[in-house]
Amino acid sequence: MEVGQMQRRLIEYTKSLFMEGILDDQFLQLQQLQDESNPDFVVEVVSLFFQDAEKLLNDITRALDQQSVDFTKVDAHVHQLKGSSASVGAQRVKNGCIAFRNFCEEQNVDGSLRCLQQIKQEYYHVKNKLEALFRLEQQIVAAGGSVPMMELSF
Amino acid sequence: MNQSNCKGSMSTASSSTNWKANDVVPDQFPAGLRVLVVDDDPTCLVILEKMLRTCLYEVTKCNRAEVALSMLRENKNGFDIVISDVHMPDMDGFKLLEHIGLEMDLPVIMMSADDGKQVVMKGVTHGACDYLIKPVRIEALKNIWQHVVRKKKNEWKDLEQSGSVEEGDRQPKLSEDVDYSSSANEGNWKNSKKRKDEEEETEERDDTSTLKKPRVVWSVELHQQFVAAVNQLGIDKAVPKKILELMNVPGLTRENVASHLQKYRLYLRRLSGVSQHQGMNNSFMSPQDATFGAMSSLNGLDLQTLSVTGQLPAQSLATLQAAGLGRSTTKSGIPMPLVDQRNLFSFENPKLRFGEGQQQQMSSNKPMNLLHGIPTTMEPKQLASLHQSAQSIGSMNMQVNTHGGQGSSLLMQMAQPQSRGQILNESTSSHGPRLPSSIGQPIMTNGIAGGVIGRNGIGDNSRGTGYNQVPPSSSMLSFPMNHTTELAGNSFPLGSSPGISNATSKGPFQEEGNSEMKGSAGFISSYDIFNDLNQHQHKSHDWELQNVGLHFDASQNANPIQGNLDVSPSVLVHQGYSSSQRSGQNRNASAVGRAMFSGVECVEQGNMQNFSPHLNNLLVDNSIRVKAETIPDANSQTTLFTEHFGQDDLMSALLKQQQGGIGTAETDFDLDGYSMDNIPV
Numbered sequence: 001m002e003v004g005q006m007q008r009r010l011i012e013y014t015k016s017l018f019m020e021g022i023l024d025d026q027f028l029q030l031q032q033l034q035d036e037s038n039p040d041f042v043v044e045v046v047s048l049f050f051q052d053a054e055k056l057l058n059d060i061t062r063a064l065d066q067q068s069v070d071f072t073k074v075d076a077h078v079h080q081l082k083g084s085s086a087s088v089g090a091q092r093v094k095n096g097c098i099a100f101r102n103f104c105e106e107q108n109v110d111g112s113l114r115c116l117q118q119i120k121q122e123y124y125h126v127k128n129k130l131e132a133l134f135r136l137e138q139q140i141v142a143a144g145g146s147v148p149m150m151e152l153s154f
Numbered sequence: 155m156n157q158s159n160c161k162g163s164m165s166t167a168s169s170s171t172n173w174k175a176n177d178v179v180p181d182q183f184p185a186g187l188r189v190l191v192v193d194d195d196p197t198c199l200v201i202l203e204k205m206l207r208t209c210l211y212e213v214t215k216c217n218r219a220e221v222a223l224s225m226l227r228e229n230k231n232g233f234d235i236v237i238s239d240v241h242m243p244d245m246d247g248f249k250l251l252e253h254i255g256l257e258m259d260l261p262v263i264m265m266s267a268d269d270g271k272q273v274v275m276k277g278v279t280h281g282a283c284d285y286l287i288k289p290v291r292i293e294a295l296k297n298i299w300q301h302v303v304r305k306k307k308n309e310w311k312d313l314e315q316s317g318s319v320e321e322g323d324r325q326p327k328l329s330e331d332v333d334y335s336s337s338a339n340e341g342n343w344k345n346s347k348k349r350k351d352e353e354e355e356t357e358e359r360d361d362t363s364t365l366k367k368p369r370v371v372w373s374v375e376l377h378q379q380f381v382a383a384v385n386q387l388g389i390d391k392a393v394p395k396k397i398l399e400l401m402n403v404p405g406l407t408r409e410n411v412a413s414h415l416q417k418y419r420l421y422l423r424r425l426s427g428v429s430q431h432q433g434m435n436n437s438f439m440s441p442q443d444a445t446f447g448a449m450s451s452l453n454g455l456d457l458q459t460l461s462v463t464g465q466l467p468a469q470s471l472a473t474l475q476a477a478g479l480g481r482s483t484t485k486s487g488i489p490m491p492l493v494d495q496r497n498l499f500s501f502e503n504p505k506l507r508f509g510e511g512q513q514q515q516m517s518s519n520k521p522m523n524l525l526h527g528i529p530t531t532m533e534p535k536q537l538a539s540l541h542q543s544a545q546s547i548g549s550m551n552m553q554v555n556t557h558g559g560q561g562s563s564l565l566m567q568m569a570q571p572q573s574r575g576q577i578l579n580e581s582t583s584s585h586g587p588r589l590p591s592s593i594g595q596p597i598m599t600n601g602i603a604g605g606v607i608g609r610n611g612i613g614d615n616s617r618g619t620g621y622n623q624v625p626p627s628s629s630m631l632s633f634p635m636n637h638t639t640e641l642a643g644n645s646f647p648l649g650s651s652p653g654i655s656n657a658t659s660k661g662p663f664q665e666e667g668n669s670e671m672k673g674s675a676g677f678i679s680s681y682d683i684f685n686d687l688n689q690h691q692h693k694s695h696d697w698e699l700q701n702v703g704l705h706f707d708a709s710q711n712a713n714p715i716q717g718n719l720d721v722s723p724s725v726l727v728h729q730g731y732s733s734s735q736r737s738g739q740n741r742n743a744s745a746v747g748r749a750m751f752s753g754v755e756c757v758e759q760g761n762m763q764n765f766s767p768h769l770n771n772l773l774v775d776n777s778i779r780v781k782a783e784t785i786p787d788a789n790s791q792t793t794l795f796t797e798h799f800g801q802d803d804l805m806s807a808l809l810k811q812q813q814g815g816i817g818t819a820e821t822d823f824d825l826d827g828y829s830m831d832n833i834p835v
Contacts, residue, residue, distance in 0.1 A: 021544045033204045041204060049197045079241055083267035084197040086289040147322070 003145030010136045011148055017133070022126050029087030031149065043134055049088045053123055056081045057116075063110055075104040076111065081119075092122040166227065184299030185210035188232060192222040192250065193239040193265075198288065205292040218247035226258050230371060233260060234302045237286075240266035240273060246279045255281045256417055261301040265290060313409045372414055379403065380414060 001009075017023045034041040043118035056077050063074045082097035103111035137147045189211045193199045199215050214233070216222040219242050226233060236254055240247035251262045264277040264288035277285040283301040285295050372380070383400035384392040394412035401411070532618040 026291075029289075029291060030201065033201070033208055038204065045197060045200055045204075048200055051195050052195065076241060076243075079267060080195055083239075083288045084195050087195075087198045087201050087268055089289070102563075 001139075003140060003143045006140045007145055007148050010133070010140060011129060013133060013136060017129055021091050022129055023089045025089065026087060027102040030088060035129065045087055046130055046134075049084055049090070050127060052084050053081060053093070056084075057120055057123065060116055064109065064116060069107075069109055069112075071104045071107050071112075075101060078104060085123075090123070090126045093119060093126060096122050184302075187211045187299050187302065188234045189213050189298070190222060190225065190233045190236045191238075192219055192236065192242070192247075193217060194242045194244075195239065198239070198290075202290060202295070205290070208292060209296050211295075218242075219247070219250045223250065223253055226254060226260070230258055231298070233258075235261045235263065235298060237263045237265060240264055240268060241276070248276055251277075251280045251282055256421065259417075261305045263298060263301065276586045309413070313412065376401075376403065376406075377414075380411065380418070384415070384418075456554050503602070 011064055018027075023048075030042050030045055060074055060081075061076045063070060063077065076098045078097050082094055082101070085091075085093035085097060096115065098113065100115040100119060103115050161664065189206050191213060192198060193202065193215075194217050196217065199217055203213045203215045214225070215227060219238070222236070222238070223245075226236070238247045238250050242250075247264055247266075251264060253258055254262050261283040262281070262282075263286060264282040265288060266273060267288040269287040274285050283305065284298070315663040365597050379401045380397060383397040386400060387393075387396050392415070394408045394415055397415065398406060398408045398411045
């Protein structure tokens, strides 16, 4: 596939992620922060997010697994996940966290477990998508092209 | 001269940043703004750093609050602004905010993914200059420099005002202030301010303290001297100028003293407010745990800052808190004695309790207050100083106590904190937050209630109204008390008064001040127990108390409690005792309270200065003074809240006592000026 095609494909792919609500405007902000001095900024930040999120998801799972669930702790983890997912633009994960916090407030274990499942799904979904996106970018760069700047015009 | 003082501070401010905010902002500004970012979330931290770098700021990132604090302490002038997350594992963002406000007086922006009103309000009451919701966009960061500039301007303005009040030679300036405050004309204000700034700058040179020093570091010794001077003068007479003279520290400007006094006052108020809150909340230490919890939230903030600032303070705080709580909550176990005493006092007579509690608190707080705000750890030395002050207070307490019959206990308390402090140091160190609360408690009875409420209450209240904006100053008069929490919390933090940092400190203090005022006016019925005392206020202050549970009905009880309450509000506890032993015990209390206030107020930037002269006049029975003092700060705030509080009650109570006093105070305080400040915001 030649560079032009790859670039177009990348744009379409990215657009679809936005359309589906997997990513939001904040992701664009990240892309705009990337520049020559920091060409891998987005990849770095997103990788940080993945690490952090997985750790948080594990913590939440463990906390919900306890005999007596400490919802304050769970809420704190969810809050942090909400913050970091919002900062990278992982919209669905963020929304899942918002819903999760309601269950925490109600101290609803079942609801929380269900919500956690959902968040995990959304997280892995966005992770896959972003990894695919980065691969596309790498291919373009490897082929000698430049990664097109995304514009949220839709 | 005032101007010179202002100059000093201004120059200080200037030196601390690379630019002068008064008139000219360097062309490259805000590029190069030194930002410290604190967030435990690594993703956000990296993103923020990148965004800030893109804005051409100099960024330092940090993922732990403790590390950030030590960085700030090591290099006091190394940063211009701090951005901190609210939820952090090692330290609550608000605690960090308080510390920074007290120690470094830097503008702090809070941020969080949590956009709930309560949290945002908390930011306001704690003195954050802004609150960002995550995800933070770069556009939001581009303008953070405005907070640095605004703070500097406010500081200068305060200095000017305070200076003029004291010296009385600032008629022109005052009128200028009045002019623009009344006209609410930002442009005019800015112009006049600029003019003032320029004038001040020139005058500063002539002043003895012409040294353009960087931000003054209030070491333990320096603070001790300061406290001693405040005590000697009496809380209501402790104007920055006189304090400066008494301290006789070369190179120290009145502005430095004024701002420290303000902070000190706020701190005291907060302590008393917190302790009161805690103690009071559960009908006098019933559920100690509950109080503790409450305290920790309230006191914790104060105490923690204290503890952070110095071991002693924290420990003494813990003790006091414990005492306040009425149980030996503090692990150290020392607090118990204090607590017991307090309990005794409190139960004897609800009214007295307030007053006494305050007094007690004051004594106990003393150790704490002294230390509070002092970045350096206060070691035994401090305790010694505290002890001395405590002693003086103790004697005062005696008088007061006789009133409530608690004299001995107070004294004991006083003595105790000191020893406790030391003991606490060891024991409390581990506890950290607990300590502060204990200290706060004793004092809190009345003052704390105010303080606490101020913090929490204000938060809540202000939510509805955007208090930061500084409500019309006019209301100040009538509600010295009313504003209590609301005003304190809201208006100040936003920097309506001298800068955000002041606000922060003020917030707590204000509350205390308010509570004090209330005390004088009437007991602050922060606690349900005191409902009978504060009949009216409850409602009006509901909003305040909601969070805190304290009711500052002070205004209501103007009469009965005056004697007692005057003093206490946390602020007083501190060293206000030196204040005259007036006719009645109440007097003493009030004197103490007043002294405290004046002390506290002075800490605020020059706000106090304005007050001091007036306070003396205003305070009919000491308590009023306190009010006067608080009012100025609160004025801006009060105006908003007046409605809430059923100001009529307060007003009448206040007016009765102060008659013209407050009025003068108001004008002097230049509340309008405050309002004006907010306007630009």
